[in-house]
Amino acid sequence: MTQTQLAPTAVPLVKKEDSYLDHILAHAKRNNPESIIKETHKFAIERYWLMNVGPEKSPLVEQVLLEKRPKVAIEIGCYLGYSAIRFAAYIRDTLGIQDVKYYSFEISEYHANIARKVIDFAGLSHIITVITGPFNESLERLLSNHNLLSKVDFVFIDHHKELTSNYWRKAGYFTLSVTFSERCFTCHSPNSHACYVLTALPCIQGTTIVADNVIKPGAPVYLEYVRSDPTKYQTRFVEGWLEYYEGVIRDGLEVSVWLK
Numbered sequence: 429m430t431q432t433q434l435a436p437t438a439v440p441l442v443k444k445e446d447s448y449l450d451h452i453l454a455h456a457k458r459n460n461p462e463s464i465i466k467e468t469h470k471f472a473i474e475r476y477w478l479m480n481v482g483p484e485k486s487p488l489v490e491q492v493l494l495e496k497r498p499k500v501a502i503e504i505g506c507y508l509g510y511s512a513i514r515f516a517a518y519i520r521d522t523l524g525i526q527d528v529k530y531y532s533f534e535i536s537e538y539h540a541n542i543a544r545k546v547i548d549f550a551g552l553s554h555i556i557t558v559i560t561g562p563f564n565e566s567l568e569r570l571l572s573n574h575n576l577l578s579k580v581d582f583v584f585i586d587h588h589k590e591l592t593s594n595y596w597r598k599a600g601y602f603t604l605s606v607t608f609s610e611r612c613f614t615c616h617s618p619n620s621h622a623c624y625v626l627t628a629l630p631c632i633q634g635t636t637i638v639a640d641n642v643i644k645p646g647a648p649v650y651l652e653y654v655r656s657d658p659t660k661y662q663t664r665f666v667e668g669w670l671e672y673y674e675g676v677i678r679d680g681l682e683v684s685v686w687l688k
């Protein structure tokens with residue numbers, strides 16, 4: 429049997445995330461977040477699609493950051509560090525907030541390890557902390573052991589897309605995140621879990637919460653929750669495109685401000 433005949437069933441030896449790291453280390457400039465973002469787009473368009481927030485929706489998030497000017501930001505779902513690098517650099521360099529702290533939660537050790545290397549290469553390790561583990565457990569640990577998250581002014585919710593849309597939908601739970609699963613199964617109240625992230629965080633009056641992918645794959649219970657009580661959240665939808673599918677697949681962000 430020839431190499432050509434074997435090719436279609438062959439398992440790739442290198443995962444795309446490892447190739448991404450190699451690409452960044454080889455082509456981007458050290459201590460230059462902008463060049464890392466540029467090379468990430470190049471990789472995602474020319475090599476493999478990546479599930480980061482991407483070039484289409486990031487400017488929409490940056491507009492929110494411009495209005496909010498956060499000093500303590502967190503995100504749920506780090507993946508390979510794209511949004512952490514892009515938004516932390518934007519807050520520090522464009523908004524001039526030198527002492528910003530950005531905490532990024534990531535369930536996968538594999539993703540977190542790559543993200544830390546890219547963040548270090550970007551020269552942002554002193555600003556961005558990647559916390560490995562399921563978000564709810566990490567959060568509980570941080571809140572009980574440290575004073576790291578004494579107050580949070582900006583939250584970016586960007587969990588695993590496939591699990592959000594398919595797995596839990598099949599299971600009958602339209603929750604925002606797999607993190608909420610354990611709680612879903614114990615109290616059978618999807619709404620309370622879709623909003624767990626909001627109620628569990630040490631939000632303060634005015635904390636801004638941006639949820640990605642509320643159209644694709646969608647987060648109907650989350651939207652219902654934040655839109656149901658105008659005395660609790662001031663909320664708006666911002667339309668955009670799915671990452672790397674500009675003009676093809678619609679998506680959007682829900683931007684909510686915690687009022688009380």
Ligand SMILES: C[S@@+](CC[C@H](N)C(=O)[O-])C[C@H]1O[C@@H](n2cnc3c(N)ncnc32)[C@H](O)[C@@H]1O
Binds near residue numbers: 479509
């Ligand atoms: C869409 S990606 C995040 C993309 C990233 N925010 C960006 O724009 O560069 C989602 C990530 O969330 C992680 N994730 C999924 N469930 C999680 C959980 N319960 N706690 C923390 N991270 C989780 C996945 O492993 C994946 O790396």
